[in-house]
Amino acid sequence: MERTFDITSVREDFPILGRKVYGRPLVYLDSAATAQKPRRVIDAMVALVEGSNANVHRGTHLMADESTSMYEAARETVRGFIGAAEREEIIFTPGATASLNLASRSLCELLVGEGDNVIVGKMEHHSNIVPWQLACLGEIRPLPFTEEGLYDPKALEALIDERTRVVAVTQCSNVLGTRSNMARIAEIAHRYGVVVVVDGCQGVVHGTTNVRELDCDIYAFSGHKLYGPTGIGVLYGKRELLERMPPVLGGGNMIATVSFTGSKWTELPYKFEPGTPNFVGAVGMAEAIKYIGEFEPGDIERHEAGLLDAATRRLGEIGGLHIHGTAPGKAPIISFTVEGVHGYDLGVLLDKQGVAVRTGTHCAQPLVDHYGSGSMCRASFAMYNTVEEVDALVAGVVKAVSMLRK
Numbered sequence: 001m002e003r004t005f006d007i008t009s010v011r012e013d014f015p016i017l018g019r020k021v022y023g024r025p026l027v028y029l030d031s032a033a034t035a036q037k038p039r040r041v042i043d044a045m046v047a048l049v050e051g052s053n054a055n056v057h058r059g060t061h062l063m064a065d066e067s068t069s070m071y072e073a074a075r076e077t078v079r080g081f082i083g084a085a086e087r088e089e090i091i092f093t094p095g096a097t098a099s100l101n102l103a104s105r106s107l108c109e110l111l112v113g114e115g116d117n118v119i120v121g122k123m124e125h126h127s128n129i130v131p132w133q134l135a136c137l138g139e140i141r142p143l144p145f146t147e148e149g150l151y152d153p154k155a156l157e158a159l160i161d162e163r164t165r166v167v168a169v170t171q172c173s174n175v176l177g178t179r180s181n182m183a184r185i186a187e188i189a190h191r192y193g194v195v196v197v198v199d200g201c202q203g204v205v206h207g208t209t210n211v212r213e214l215d216c217d218i219y220a221f222s223g224h225k226l227y228g229p230t231g232i233g234v235l236y237g238k239r240e241l242l243e244r245m246p247p248v249l250g251g252g253n254m255i256a257t258v259s260f261t262g263s264k265w266t267e268l269p270y271k272f273e274p275g276t277p278n279f280v281g282a283v284g285m286a287e288a289i290k291y292i293g294e295f296e297p298g299d300i301e302r303h304e305a306g307l308l309d310a311a312t313r314r315l316g317e318i319g320g321l322h323i324h325g326t327a328p329g330k331a332p333i334i335s336f337t338v339e340g341v342h343g344y345d346l347g348v349l350l351d352k353q354g355v356a357v358r359t360g361t362h363c364a365q366p367l368v369d370h371y372g373s374g375s376m377c378r379a380s381f382a383m384y385n386t387v388e389e390v391d392a393l394v395a396g397v398v399k400a401v402s403m404l405r406k
């Protein structure tokens, strides 16, 4: 039976929310950096470590069987969660950054030579820019975005050509909260036979994701932003593409045979999972997915949208405060600057009032540079935040600004 969304009982699921900072209740508005974990995620990992800890896919003993079964069940949970067709299309990685490095290195080796190009969005997190710079022998073409924070399909049409091999974009901006028109981007790219790589780090957290509906070829995300643990993430790929992609990391478990005259890779998904995987993290991430799946579809998003609306309206009333990224349908992430105030100073003074936000360039320097601001302040909301916390943010900003402008 689905669980009714009740904010008081949701908050009780997250042990950390009871803590105080500087003697005040914690107001945690930095979930886009990493989300807090419900008790059941922590418990699931402790139970595995205390009860069945053994390396996966190697042992002949009972505990090895148990941990392997839990690891593979986690893969199935992830598969269902993102609507992938087959479990072989789900590769566990240490996180989105690792997934995007793997994808870029493998795809560039497979597809990109001199004279070819890769289109990379200008709003991207550094994790979806720098790996392409490291791996790509061809040209990297930055895809511009509009003032309201969207990739314009017309700009993509203008950049793409018969030598384009990959388009790499985010599903949802970690700075602006704006959501890309993925269907349109994939349609244009596929018309040219171009591989579409999607950074799903924020998109997967806020709203339902179905990789087949997105029609992306590669999709990457991290467990820790999804109420799961750190050190675990996912690389989804369409089977046909993954079959052709070469592995980029070698070691145990990813081989069929090894000899000094040449080794052969094993089948998917293990071809891309060398070494001992983070099976404890995978089980924790699967537990987080089951946790959010308990609620009626749409309830979490409605709650978060209410917080975003309230924050947008109330922050917008503060003189000299500018909210960046105004496209409709945003995820609950709001970045702003205040005239005459440095983002870092604002963040420090908010912290002293118990409000945790993030400031700086948010690992998306080209985006922040575009808005001409050295440092933005970002409040990001999650399922456990409240309207009272929006009030605390607004009051904190008003107070900090009055102190800093003196």
Ligand SMILES: Cc1ncc(COP(=O)(O)O)c(C=O)c1O
Pocket (backbone or CB within 6 Å): 032, 033, 095, 096, 097, 098, 125, 127, 128, 170, 172, 173, 174, 199, 201, 202, 222, 363
């Ligand atoms: C949109 C986006 N992409 C990639 C990343 C990198 O994720 P991780 O640090 O978990 O590898 C982040 C993290 O902030 C992000 O928000």
